[in-house]
Amino acid sequence: MGIAERKIREKEELKEQILKAAKRLFIERGFEKTSIRNIADEIEYSPGIIYHYFQDKNEIFHSLxxxxxxxxxxxxxxxxxxxxxxxxxxxxxxxxxxxxxxxxxxxxxxxxxxxxxxxxxxxxxxxxxxxxxxxxxxxxxxxxxxxxxxxxxxxxxxxxxxxxxxxxxxxxxxxxxxxxxxxxxxxxxxxxxxxxxxxxxxxxx
Amino acid sequence: MGIAERKIREKEELKEQILKAAKRLFIERGFEKTSIRNIADEIEYSPGIIYHYFQDKNEIFHSLxxxxxxxxxxxxxxxxxxxxxxxxxxxxxxxxxxxxxxxxxxxxxxxxxxxxxxxxxxxxxxxxxxxxxxxxxxxxxxxxxxxxxxxxxxxxxxxxxxxxxxxxxxxxxxxxxxxxxxxxxxxxxxxxxxxxxxxxxxxxx
DNA sequence: TGGATTATTAAACACTGTTCAATTACATTT
DNA sequence: AAATGTAATTGAACAGTGTTTAATAATCCA
CATH class of the missing domain: 1.10.357.10 (Tetracycline Repressor, domain 2)
Incomplete structure (x- = not known):
């Protein structure tokens, strides 16, 4: 099942992208001023997608x-x-x-x-x-x-x-x-x- | 000029009301969860009025x-x-x-x-x-x-x-x-x- | 009473986090 | 190759935020 594994890997990759973008923005703007939409813009996805990888904003920053x-x-x-x-x-x-x-x-x-x-x-x-x-x-x-x-x-x-x-x-x-x-x-x-x-x-x- | 003084006094009173309401809400809900509209509701005025007495939300809580x-x-x-x-x-x-x-x-x-x-x-x-x-x-x-x-x-x-x-x-x-x-x-x-x-x-x- | 001043409001703006129905993409099965 | 089912992704909406501003109501002074 190499395809399923690639799928999982890709999913992990996007999660990693979100985290990386969040960190980048967070470091230069702080917690409050980093919005979900900012992160979505950064990774060039729609804001909604973030909620398929994290429960909420707190979970993202908690990961950091x-x-x-x-x-x-x-x-x-x-x-x-x-x-x-x-x-x-x-x-x-x-x-x-x-x-x-x-x-x-x-x-x-x-x-x-x-x-x-x-x-x-x-x-x-x-x-x-x-x-x-x-x-x-x-x-x-x-x-x-x-x-x-x-x-x-x-x-x-x-x-x-x-x-x-x-x-x-x-x-x-x-x-x-x-x-x-x-x-x-x-x-x-x-x-x-x-x-x-x-x-x-x-x-x- | 007793009238002007009364005016000033009344103005001070509303300012005091805002501050009191802000404190009341702040103590039981914290800073973030106390909104301008909450305070306005509490004193039964429209939200806008608060900006005639304080520059912004921070100034209110700074007064506390x-x-x-x-x-x-x-x-x-x-x-x-x-x-x-x-x-x-x-x-x-x-x-x-x-x-x-x-x-x-x-x-x-x-x-x-x-x-x-x-x-x-x-x-x-x-x-x-x-x-x-x-x-x-x-x-x-x-x-x-x-x-x-x-x-x-x-x-x-x-x-x-x-x-x-x-x-x-x-x-x-x-x-x-x-x-x-x-x-x-x-x-x-x-x-x-x-x-x-x-x-x-x-x-x- | 008329005019100027001031206090107050309602509505709007540009945001926020979050949800969800609709859509797209895609792997699997027929 | 076409149809199907599943998962990824979107866009719009909801309810909220702080703040600004044009319009309105109230008040004081001449």
């Missing part, structure tokens, strides 16, 4: 999640070379921040935007597995640090979440333009300087 | 910012009673988190949502002044802590931003439903436990 997590994880790979867990933890934060600031829209989609995450109710969803594996990297690193005597009196889960929250807080305040309450001059450097403070804190924690 | 900051500052007032700056700082974080979790939509508007902050280009805007005065409270408390010998080796501005980022990170990850990557059982308690870890860290920082 995965790519974001893959990219983030790829960047984390070099951490394998870092023996000392404490140094690894510190490098991890730096990579996370860098990823967020260099891929603001992707980060937005992954960790800030409401819509696409909303009707992912079951925890078995691929996006949670992806996210979980990324968080696991943090968790296990923190765990190693604790085994080496760091973070005395802390508990693994809350501390890991706290660390995540700190870096997320910094980048999301910048991405969503709330850093402007600070002195204008300091805005550009603030995250780098704050992260430096954070490293100091981690050493003493 | 202020109320949020007022409420937040009101909650912060009891901190005046706390002598020790370190205790005050800790209590401050707790109040901030509580405010965010009890007024999620308002917090969303103040610190997460993109739209209404977007075309507030000039830093003289009331919203920045409001926000700045709130941040000043944090900054000055951190400053007092430093004068009492805490946070050695840190700098005021980056450290203050770091602390803000940490609490913002925790609540915004919860508000935008990204805590689900954690063990399901831990979700409810995670912020409280993490904040406890944060207090420990502050003592050692």
């Amino acid at each position: 999640h995965q790519e974001g997590f893959q990219e983030l994880r790829k960047r984390m790979e070099i951490l394998g070379a870092v023996e000392d867990p404490m140094s690894r933890l510190k490098a991890m934060g730096k990579i996370y921040i860098q990823f967020a600031l260099e891929n603001t829209d992707m980060y937005d989609l992954m960790f800030i935007i409401e819509a696409p995450i909303d009707h992912v109710e079951n925890r078995d969803d691929l996006c949670w597995i992806e996210g979980d594996s990324t968080f696991n990297l943090l968790r296990s690193t923190v765990h190693e640090c604790m085994q080496k005597g760091h973070f005395e009196g802390h508990h693994l889960e809350p501390l890991s979440f706290l660390i995540w929250s700190t870096v997320h807080g910094m980048v999301s305040l910048k991405i969503r333009k709330r850093v402007n309450v600070l002195d204008v001059a300091a805005v550009d450097q603030i995250i780098e300087n704050s992260y430096h403070s954070f490293l100091l804190i981690l050493d003493r924690a | 910012h202020q109320e949020g900051f007022q409420e937040l500052r009101k909650r912060m007032e009891i901190l005046g009673a706390v002598e020790d700056p370190m205790s005050r700082l800790k209590a401050m974080g707790k109040i901030y988190i509580q405010f965010a979790l009890e007024n999620t939509d308002m917090y969303d508007l103040m610190f997460i949502i993109e739209a209404p902050i977007d075309h507030v280009e000039n830093r003289d805007d009331l919203c920045w002044i409001e926000g700045d005065s709130t941040f000043n409270l944090l900054r000055s408390t951190v400053h007092e802590c430093m004068q009492k010998g805490h946070f050695e080796g840190h700098h005021l501005e980056p450290l203050s931003f770091l602390i803000w980022s940490t609490v913002h990170g925790m609540v915004s990850l919860k508000i935008r439903k990204r805590v689900n990557v954690l063990d399901v059982a831990a979700v409810d308690q995670i912020i409280e436990n993490s904040y406890h870890s944060f207090l420990l860290i502050l003592d050692r920082a």
Whole structure:
């Protein structure tokens, strides 16, 4: 049944086209400003066709999640070379921040935007597995640090979440333009300087 | 010219009505799902009239910012009673988190949502002044802590931003439903436990 | 009362996500 | 090769969005 297989392959190809077009438009215009009709125009099909490949707009952008997590994880790979867990933890934060600031829209989609995450109710969803594996990297690193005597009196889960929250807080305040309450001059450097403070804190924690 | 004044007063009244209706709907439906027509229905006027009182939808919801900051500052007032700056700082974080979790939509508007902050280009805007005065409270408390010998080796501005980022990170990850990557059982308690870890860290920082 | 000003409306514009009946394309069977 | 049945694709429609504007209603002042 080579024909049926080709059919499936072609169907997958169009799905891939939609995803690629969606990503292209999304990266340069953001979530809200990328409409179904925009995507349809881009792939030169009618808008209706998109609903034969995706349930709704959210499902399209939710599919892009995965790519974001893959990219983030790829960047984390070099951490394998870092023996000392404490140094690894510190490098991890730096990579996370860098990823967020260099891929603001992707980060937005992954960790800030409401819509696409909303009707992912079951925890078995691929996006949670992806996210979980990324968080696991943090968790296990923190765990190693604790085994080496760091973070005395802390508990693994809350501390890991706290660390995540700190870096997320910094980048999301910048991405969503709330850093402007600070002195204008300091805005550009603030995250780098704050992260430096954070490293100091981690050493003493 | 009592008549002119009454006119102005009446004009203010309708503006107030719009704002009140907008807030009512916003609190129970969120930003996206509150439309101009919804607000118009609520005050029993035609949709067009709203544009005689506000430039656009963003300006309406931007006006609600202020109320949020007022409420937040009101909650912060009891901190005046706390002598020790370190205790005050800790209590401050707790109040901030509580405010965010009890007024999620308002917090969303103040610190997460993109739209209404977007075309507030000039830093003289009331919203920045409001926000700045709130941040000043944090900054000055951190400053007092430093004068009492805490946070050695840190700098005021980056450290203050770091602390803000940490609490913002925790609540915004919860508000935008990204805590689900954690063990399901831990979700409810995670912020409280993490904040406890944060207090420990502050003592050692 | 007449004229100018202002407040308010209804209708329209250009969008949005989504659905669905109708159409086209195509592989399989006769 | 023609007919059939299935799947892909379309175009139009629905109900909604923010926003603009010409026309209307209301009000104040001379």
